[in-house]
Structure formats: structure tokens, C-alpha cells
Amino acid sequence: MIKFLSSIQLAITLIGAMVLASVFATLFPDVEIFGAFWFRGLLLLFCLNLLMCTVKSLPGILHRIKKLPSSVNEERAKTLNFSGPEDVEKLMDYLKAKGYKLKTSSSEGQQNILAQKGILNLIAPQLLHLSLILVLIGGFLTSFGVEDQVTCFVGERADVPASVASGMVIEVNDFQTIYDADGAIDNWITNLNIYVNDEKTASGTTKVNAPLKHQGVSFYQKSYGYYHLIELTGVQPGTYDVPDKKIFSLENKTFNIGYSEEGAVVSFFEGHNLTETVVLKDGDKIDFPNDTVLTYIELNPFTVLGVKKDPGTPVVMTGFLLMTIASFLFWTGRYREVAISLTEGKASLIVYCKIKAVRDEVMEEISERMKVK
């Protein structure tokens, strides 16, 4: 069972299955795949496969890392002649220059050298596996997270949904649309205070690409909107808070009020055709028939913030960091080791590397360098 769970065959089968499922899911978005029980089962199995594979290879890797120089089995070794201590010195200098870490020992007139290179490459796959496991665990924890949104007018307070944080209230001080030098929208920014159990615990701003975080809750700029406070005199007197760009009819005139940087734009229509626009500042008036007067009082902006509490995100981000490191560790050369036993003018040499071409190359380089036959 352990052999099966840690096998490369299982890994490739699972990767193949996840690829096929993902292709299908993108081509048929109406079919629920990623939330399906069997897909989660695949992810769990993948996680187990990575874990078992890593656990299985760890002893071997630790053995290589901790390995000490010992007498080389002459039957499996290549035998080289050497003239004396100066050759040993040359050999060790050469291996050091090539980036090998040397360990030496001597016993009974025999000197043993163990030269190792590429330890980082040896641990790269295991580190990558661990990082993937962390990301998958983080994803699992995220499923226990909660996400909601809160809408709040400028100058007012609103409760953060209790499912996200109980007793937390936000107070919006300001909401602005920021424009760049060319007049294009650069960002939307909300300035707010945060209260927990009626005590102000934080204040700050949130905008797209820069969420505000407080006590494990993240606040994201999700949406926004405007209402316009107007006063009417005449047939329907009163004060009204009207939504942005909602069409009204007053004294046979059809119009809406929209937000613009210059002020509130009142647009008049005949049928679907725009006939006139008027820009109003606070306190400006428009006369309608039958002594009806519309007075623009003020703009009433509101902001919509996404609120989220997710225990999985930090785990996923840690996984990402490890994954980045592990990915680039593959660039370090493949692990190789050279074991040498020196005795009475004779050197027995074994080169270990998974790739035969590298083994041959190292053996040839050492023989050539030492100019021994």
C-alpha cells in the first residue's frame, strides 16, 4: 500500500486525471467539477502521494547528507595511480575548486575522501513536494474561511457580518475615486475606522491592490455607488435620496442625476434622446413647470467592501515561498559524489550520480586532471 501511495505511477496518473478534469471544467463551466467530492478526493490522494514519496525518500537523502568517508570497494572502483601526497593535494584542490565539499578520514595507512556536490538539488524535489502539500492544506483551510461584504455610506457606520467578525463595526470617513493625469480611473479608495466592541481599534484606507487587514479580517475595495440628496418644492415637496442615474419623471420632464468629477449631472430626455444636461453643485437649483424647484443638496457616496477571514491564506503563501525556492534549486547541478580511497600509490575511485553521462564526465575529468593512468 505504501509502495503504491508513494509511486511515481500514481503521481502521473493523478496528474493526468487532474489535467483531464480541469480541461473538462473549463470547457463546460456549468458542470461543477472543482467542488465535487471526487475531485477533492483526487487532491487528497495527490497530497498523500506527495507526502509518502517525500517520507520514503527522506532517509536516503539524510544518509547522503550525513555520509562519512569510508573505504571504497575496490571491485567496483576505478583504480588510478598516484605519485604521493602532492597528487592527493592536487586532487583535493581540484575537487574544492569544482565546488565539492570534502570530508576526509584515515585509518590503517589508508586515506578516505568523500567529495559531495549538489546537496541542494537533492532536496529540491522534496521541498517542492512539501510546498505543494502546504498549498493544498492551505486550500483546505480556506474552505473554513468566511467571506461577505459590507455596504456603508460616507459618514455612517455599518456592522461587519457576525459570521466574519462579531462585534466589529466600520465607520467610513471618506470614499474617493482617484484619477490619473490622463483622466482615467486610477483607483477607488475608502478611508475608514474600525471599532471592536465599541472601541476604536484601527483606522486606515483600503483600495484595489492594497487591502486593509485588522485582527485577521481583510477589507477589500469591491464596489461603490452614489445617491444624490435633493429637495423638491411644488407638487411633491420633500427631501429625497435618489440613486445615481435612476430615471425619474417630474412635471412631464424625464431626467436622471449622475455623478461626475465636475458635479452632479442632470440629464433630460425625450424618449430615448438626450436633450439637455445641467451640472449642479451643492445648493444649485433647477426650475420645473408649475413652480416646482429641484435643489441639489449633496452627493451621498457609499462604498462596498469585501470582508474576509481566511485561516488558509498564510499557509498557502508560505507554500508559495517554499515552492519558489524549490523551483530554482533545480538549477543547481545534479547531486554527485566522489568516494576515494588512497593507499600505497594507488587510488580507488567511485563516482556516484543518477546520470551516467555525468558519472563518466566526472571520472574522465578527474583522471585527466590528475594525469594518472
Add this chain to the structure above:
Amino acid sequence: MDRIEFISLLVSLLAYLCASLLYAAQFIAIKTPRLPLTLPIDGYNQKRIYINKYSPATYLTLLGLLANSFSLIFRYTRTGHPPLGNMFEFLLFFIWGIALTYLVIEFKYNLKQIGMFALPLIFALNSWLITMDTSLNPLMPALRSNWLYFHVFTAVVSYGAFAISFVIGLMYLIKDRFLIRNLYSNFVHALPELDSLEELSYKLILVGMPFLTLVIITGAIWAEMAWGTYWSWDPKETWSLITWFIYAAYLHTRFTKNLKGRLSIALVVIGFLAVLFTFAGVNILLPGLHSYA
């Protein structure tokens, strides 16, 4: 389209077209019978004997790359932000990345035979580019992030490496097909040895893979900052993960089982087809969060 931009794109298009033809002519002109029939794995340098290092085709590719660089800088000066805001701009950057990767490989290994396969790909992508909407649009707020630069830069590096590994993979499959059928010809002999192609393709994927990992990671972190969710199974995200899985399977089998040959190279080819689908197919066929780029 702006006149200067059009001229610049036209120059790159013509340069890549002429380079494609010249690489093909150069390839045909190789006196293959005099070449050694076997080439060691690390024997790229041996080809240098037979092909001039600096050929007109190389200079034309360099000209195309310079014209692409000019287009990128020109757009940057007009928009005030790096040209990474829409599909035209990213494709321009993508082509730039492939051309640069190809030239690096050519200078390093002097395997100009790759040019005969790589340049038509670059030319085809450039032809598509010239038909695209080139209008200058301001970046939407979510795109105004430093993560955009990391995200797209890493994508360009990885896609460039994968593109060249793809053409090398095609060369491998073509040569392999001819050899299976015992069809020996100048064409087959002029192609580098299978082992050399396999090794070079592997090295390119080894370069591209960490950057693809970074593409996905930077995208996820950015999505977390902008939308509050690091992963939403958006089609582009999903397809970049599919691409990652394909190359991971390739590296895994090669690393642990030392799997080489046709099957392994098939994964390289499929991997790049997934890259193309992630880049273009998703935008055209599967709308989602990335529908702007």
C-alpha cells in the same frame, strides 16, 4: 494604428519572414554528407565548423527583435505604463521573449537549424499581432500593480523558453519519424542528433518551469491583493495550472525514471500547445477574469 507603430511592426514582420527564408536556405545548403553522422550529447560546438556564426538570417532576426523592442518602448512612451495591458501588448512582449530566447540559444550553441523552425513560429505570431486591435487603453485599476510586471515578465521568460523547446521537440519528432522509416536524406542529416535535441529541450524546460511556477504564484498573490481570493479556478488560472502539470509530469518522469525519447518529447509539444491555449484560446473561447489580456 499609429503610423510609426505600423512601420515598426512591418519591419519586424518582414525581418522575421526574410530570416525564416534565409534559415531554410542555409539549412538546405548544409553539405550534410561531410557532417559526422553521430554527434555527442555535448557536441553542439561541432556544428560551428560548418555554419558561419553570424549569418544574414541571424542579423535579420536581430533586426526583428530590435523592431519589436522599439514597438514596446514606443508604446511605453505613449501610454506611460509598461505595455502589458491588453492582448496585443502581451503578444508583442511574448514574441520579443521568443525571439530573444532563440537568439540566446543560437549564440550559445550555434544550432542554426533551429532557426528554420523557430522563425516561422515567430513570423506567424507577428502576422497575427499585426491584425490585432492596437488601440491604447488606460489600465484598469486592478492592473495598476507592481505584481503585473512580475507576473508578465516571468510569463515572457517561461513562454519564450517553452516556445523554443517546442520547436526543438518538433525537430526531434520529425527526425525520429524519418529515422524510424529509414528515410535518410540531407534533411535528416542536417538536423542535430536526437540526443542533442532532447538535451537542449530539457534544459530549456528546466529554465522555463521555475518561471512558470512564478507566473502562477505572482498571479495568485496579486489576485489575493486585488480581489481577496488567491485562486478562483478562473479559466486562465486553470489552464496555467494544466500547463504546469504537463511540464511537471515531463520533468518528473525524466528526473526519476530518466524517461527520454518520443513520449517525453510529446509532453514537451503538448505543453507548449497548452501554453498557446492558456495565452490565446482562453481569451478567445473562455471568458473570465483575464478576458482583458
